[in-house]
Amino acid sequence: MRMDSIRSILLAEDNQMDVELTLEALGQHIFANDVVVVGDGAEALDYLRRNGKYADRQEGNPAVVLLDLKMPKVDGLKVLKEIKGDVSLRTIPVVVLTSSREEKDLVKSYQLGVNAYVVKPVDFHDFVEAVSKLDVFWAIVNEPPPARVNAG
Amino acid sequence: MTYHKGETGKVTRSALGGKRASVSDQITGTEEQYRILFDCNPNPMWVYDQETLRFLVVNDAAVYHYGYSRDEFLSMTIRDIRPPEDLARLDDNLRLTLVSPIDDAGVWRHRAKDGKLFRVHVTSHEVPFGGRKGKLVLAQNLTAQIEAEERLSTTLEREKRYREEAEKVNRRLAFLLEASTTLSESLDFQERLKTVAGLAVPRIADWCAVDIIENDGTLARLAVIHSDPRMVEYAFELQKRYPYQPGAMSGLPGVLRTGRTEIINDIPDELLVARAKDEDDLRIFRILGLKAVMIVPLAAFERTLGAITLVYAESNRKFTEEDRFLAEDLARRAAMQIELARLYRETKELNASLEKKVNERTSELQAVNRELEAFSYSVSHDLRAPLRHIHGFADLLARHIESTLDEKAKRYLGFISDSVKEMGVLIDDLLMLSRMGRMEMRRSSFDLRDTVESVINSMSQETGGRNIEWKISRLPVVEADHNMLRLVFQNLLGNAVKYTRPRERAVIEVEATENDDETVVCVRDNGVGFDMKYSDNLFGVFQRLHPSEEFEGTGIGLANVRRIIQRHGGRTWAEGEVDRGAAVYFTLPATKKV
Numbered sequence: 059m060r061m062d063s064i065r066s067i068l069l070a071e072d073n074q075m076d077v078e079l080t081l082e083a084l085g086q087h088i089f090a091n092d093v094v095v096v097g098d099g100a101e102a103l104d105y106l107r108r109n110g111k112y113a114d115r116q117e118g119n120p121a122v123v124l125l126d127l128k129m130p131k132v133d134g135l136k137v138l139k140e141i142k143g144d145v146s147l148r149t150i151p152v153v154v155l156t157s158s159r160e161e162k163d164l165v166k167s168y169q170l171g172v173n174a175y176v177v178k179p180v181d182f183h184d185f186v187e188a189v190s191k192l193d194v195f196w197a198i199v200n201e202p203p204p205a206r207v208n209a210g
Numbered sequence: 211m212t213y214h215k216g217e218t219g220k221v222t223r224s225a226l227g228g229k230r231a232s233v234s235d236q237i238t239g240t241e242e243q244y245r246i247l248f249d250c251n252p253n254p255m256w257v258y259d260q261e262t263l264r265f266l267v268v269n270d271a272a273v274y275h276y277g278y279s280r281d282e283f284l285s286m287t288i289r290d291i292r293p294p295e296d297l298a299r300l301d302d303n304l305r306l307t308l309v310s311p312i313d314d315a316g317v318w319r320h321r322a323k324d325g326k327l328f329r330v331h332v333t334s335h336e337v338p339f340g341g342r343k344g345k346l347v348l349a350q351n352l353t354a355q356i357e358a359e360e361r362l363s364t365t366l367e368r369e370k371r372y373r374e375e376a377e378k379v380n381r382r383l384a385f386l387l388e389a390s391t392t393l394s395e396s397l398d399f400q401e402r403l404k405t406v407a408g409l410a411v412p413r414i415a416d417w418c419a420v421d422i423i424e425n426d427g428t429l430a431r432l433a434v435i436h437s438d439p440r441m442v443e444y445a446f447e448l449q450k451r452y453p454y455q456p457g458a459m460s461g462l463p464g465v466l467r468t469g470r471t472e473i474i475n476d477i478p479d480e481l482l483v484a485r486a487k488d489e490d491d492l493r494i495f496r497i498l499g500l501k502a503v504m505i506v507p508l509a510a511f512e513r514t515l516g517a518i519t520l521v522y523a524e525s526n527r528k529f530t531e532e533d534r535f536l537a538e539d540l541a542r543r544a545a546m547q548i549e550l551a552r553l554y555r556e557t558k559e560l561n562a563s564l565e566k567k568v569n570e571r572t573s574e575l576q577a578v579n580r581e582l583e584a585f586s587y588s589v590s591h592d593l594r595a596p597l598r599h600i601h602g603f604a605d606l607l608a609r610h611i612e613s614t615l616d617e618k619a620k621r622y623l624g625f626i627s628d629s630v631k632e633m634g635v636l637i638d639d640l641l642m643l644s645r646m647g648r649m650e651m652r653r654s655s656f657d658l659r660d661t662v663e664s665v666i667n668s669m670s671q672e673t674g675g676r677n678i679e680w681k682i683s684r685l686p687v688v689e690a691d692h693n694m695l696r697l698v699f700q701n702l703l704g705n706a707v708k709y710t711r712p713r714e715r716a717v718i719e720v721e722a723t724e725n726d727d728e729t730v731v732c733v734r735d736n737g738v739g740f741d742m743k744y745s746d747n748l749f750g751v752f753q754r755l756h757p758s759e760e761f762e763g764t765g766i767g768l769a770n771v772r773r774i775i776q777r778h779g780g781r782t783w784a785e786g787e788v789d790r791g792a793a794v795y796f797t798l799p800a801t802k803k804v
Contacts, residue, residue, distance in 0.1 A: 073595060079602040128591055157591045157598070159641060161649070180594060180634030182602040 066092035068120040070102040070137065071155075072129045079182065080124070080155070083189035094120065099132025103140055106147055119150045124192070127156040127163055135166055142171040153192050254330075254351070256283070257337060257344040263287035263304075266339050275351060277323030288347075291320045293327060317352060328353045382536050385413060389540050404433040406544050407518065412437045414533050415504075415520035419445055421462060422508070422516035422548075429462070429516070444494050451491060462517055465505040469514050471538055475502045475528045499523035506537045510545035518544070579648065586644045593637055601630040639766040642697075643751065646773050651691045658685035658731070661692070662720050665699040672707050681719040686729055689801045694774045701767040702733040702794050708761055709737030709792065727800055728780065734793040739786040748784050748794075771796065 067084070071077050077095055084093060096102045104110040106119070123141065127134035134154060141147045151173040156163065159177050167175050176192060179185050248255055254272035258265050268283040276283075276291060289297055296319055303315060315332040322328070330349040337346045389406050403420045410418045417436035421429050434445040465472050477500050486492035502522040508515045518541050522529065604626045608615065615623075662682055666673075688695070703718065710716030719734045740748065740755045747753040749772040754765040771794075772782045779799045786792035 075599040075603070076595065079599065079606075082602075082606060157594045159638070160586075160591075161645070178594075178598055180597045180601055181631055182598070182605040185598065185602065 066094055066120045068102065068105060068123045069093055069095045070097075070099065070123065070129065070134065071095065071126045072097050073126070076126070076178075079185065080189060083182075083186040098130045099134060099137040101131075102137050103132065106141065106150075107144075119147065121151070122192075123150055123152045124155045125152055127154060127158055127167075135163070135170065138167060138170045138172055155189075155192075251348075254349045255347065256349075257339045257346050258288050259339075260336070260343045260345050263289060266342060266344055272349070275322065276320070282323075291322075293319055293321055318349075320349065329356050378532070382532075382539075385409065385536065386539055386543065390543055400432055402547065403544060404435070406540065407433045407435040410518070410520060410537070410540065411435045412525070414536055416523045416525050417441060417445060417498075417521050419449070419519040419521075420508075420516065421449075421519070423466065423514070429466075432516070441498060444498055448494055448498065451487070451494070462505055462519065465507050465517050466514055469507045469509050471504065471506045471534055473502075473504045473529050473534060477501055477503065501526055502528050504529045504534065504537060506534075506541040508541050508545040508548065510542065510549040513549065515545050515548055517541075582644065583648065586641055589637060589641060594634065597630050597634055597637075601627060601634075604630070636764050636766075639764045639770075643766055643770050643773060646694065646697070646770055646777070649694075651694070651777060653689050654692055655687055655689050656692050656695075657687050658695070658722065661696055662699055662703070665696060665703055668700075669703065669707060672704070676707070676711075676716060677714060678707065678710070678716040678718060681717065681721075683719070683721040685720065685722045685731070686724055688729060688798050690778055690798055691774075694777070698771050698774050698796065699733075701771050705767060705794075706733055706735035706737065706792075708763070709739075709756075710735050711761075712738060724800075728797040729800065730795060730797050732793055732795045734791065736791040739788050739790050739792045740784075741788050742786060745784050745786065749782060768794070 069077065069080060071080060081093060081095075094105060096105055101110075102123070102125070105112045105115070106123075108115055108117075123137075125134045125137055129137075134156070138152055138154070141150060141152055148171070152171075153174040153176060154163075154167050154172050155176050155178060157178050164175055174192060176188050179188060248267075249269050251269055252271055254269065254275050256265050256268040256272050264287050265283045268280060272283065273280055278286065289300065292300055300318075313334045315334055317329055318332050319327050320330050329352040331352050332347060332349050334345050334347045337344050389409050403422075407418045407420050417434065417438075419431060419435075420433040422432050424430050431446060431449045434442045436442050436445060461472070479496075482495040482500065483492060486495055498521070500521055500523060504520045506518045506520065508517055518537065520529070520533075520537055604623055608620070608623045659682060662685065666680060703720075706718045707716070710718065713736060717736045720731070721734075722729055722731045724730075738756070744755055748755065749768045751766055751769045753769075754763065768782075768784075775782045775796045775798070780797040782794070782796045784792060784794045
């Protein structure tokens, strides 16, 4: 495991308590050194496209996007659709992290090209487990495509 | 071919020649020849005295045909062979024939001795006979000829009558056919009735009126057809002047009430005068010239819908039985069509309203379903989030102040955690139940035994360390939603495992019987059982027969089983006895074999 392979995680979640629990869960297993938290879908897209208040952020895509489905302004499915429909974004692994067990959300997410779909368990220990597995896999084990593919 | 010449031929020829020779030998003199012509003539002949009318001589045929002997004849006159009623004509004729010597006297009736009359054609010729002024008479018997002619004429007459009859039937059929065709052309019965009334005029009436009973019981004059269009107005006017009185005994009200045809073939002017309320009425009556009226009910399916009034006026005709049959037939057809049209209209309206209701109900159900979906989505998402937070922060709190927590505080935090988890399971189960009702079914063919075995394998955690004897009999291949059936067995086998926990040795059986209609599957255990009194409660939501401290569970499992089996068109029931085990049955309808 090389330290430089850990890059930023974008967490799109509107519920402050969920943000805190997720950060806690992430923090229990890896260095959550660079988790960017956005509170709605519009902000998530701004971050990814370096628009608005993120116009000046450092270039580059996050290692993984953790996406809640039920969010104000632009919902998770819409954000997912935008990411997977954008050539410069579609290689970013997207994990839907949601309370919804509804089959239609699951089906829709996979149709839109989601990389993983995780139902947040009620039990906090299970939650920590699920999040940490994702985090380790996508942020550390998974090798992102070369930069030039990212760009083009 | 062989010709027999010589002797045979000669003999034949000579024989013929010989016969001819013998006849001519018998007739020797001219007088003799003429005598033979008289005596042997096949027609009766005689000579009578023109003055005394006495027979002077008669031939053999006369004796033979008239039955009198030659002597009797000679004592009679020609008046004696005639019926008395013909004698006047004979006398007239005798006077005339005096003028012309040769007479074709025509056909006469002669009477034989036995009194039988027969017709003869008489020709006569004046001849002098033994010094008397005689008349030679040839009486040719016409009986056979006349009978033949009479037969012929009867036949012809009969044929003519049949032909007329057939033509009448034909005309009637053609008329009815035309009427039927007209009637079935459109569903607008008013239009059609007018056309049919038009057919009746002038064929079976000079004018015709159609009246229909309206829904409110009043009578509406729908159509008046008159051979003279100017009269139509008068006919309508008449109806206005004499509004429908349902109580009246005769006329239209009578026919409508009794459903029987009424014919008045004789309407004298006095009757019109008597019926008319004023001069104007009488004027209209007379203009319309009512002479004969026939009122035929329009009845179908035991319902009188109205009546057709047929009137003869200027044509001065009467209504015959034939007219009555025709009119009744016509009315029956018309009424039938009206009724059919009405039924058709009502059926269509009923269908439309049913369809509307179905559509309304469907969209209501769809709305409810959408609401349910939204609700369960909301439950799924929003109800679980706070639970997760409670659990998460309780855990974090516990860790945060771990060092300062006493045993009691730890126990309380444990309760919080357990309750939250239980609530989570409850929500999940409820969501599952709701999903089972709404989820689209995906049928496929699979072996139930495979499903059962796979479910048993997945329960290793619960069954580990237990002594369970599984008795799985041969199970059929069924066509059902595989995931749903898997859930059924997860519930049933899960229950069996759970409720046999107190048994040292659990026996769990799965068996199936098949018949033409369905497959009956039974899951039986030797567990704690239940009281049959509560067997119906088993399948209700949140219905538990055992305290949750003893047997965990949300009380949704069997409700889910029932919902799934119902969606497959099957039934569910349970049998049990306290402490003697339980058996849960479900059926799956047989798949239609094509």
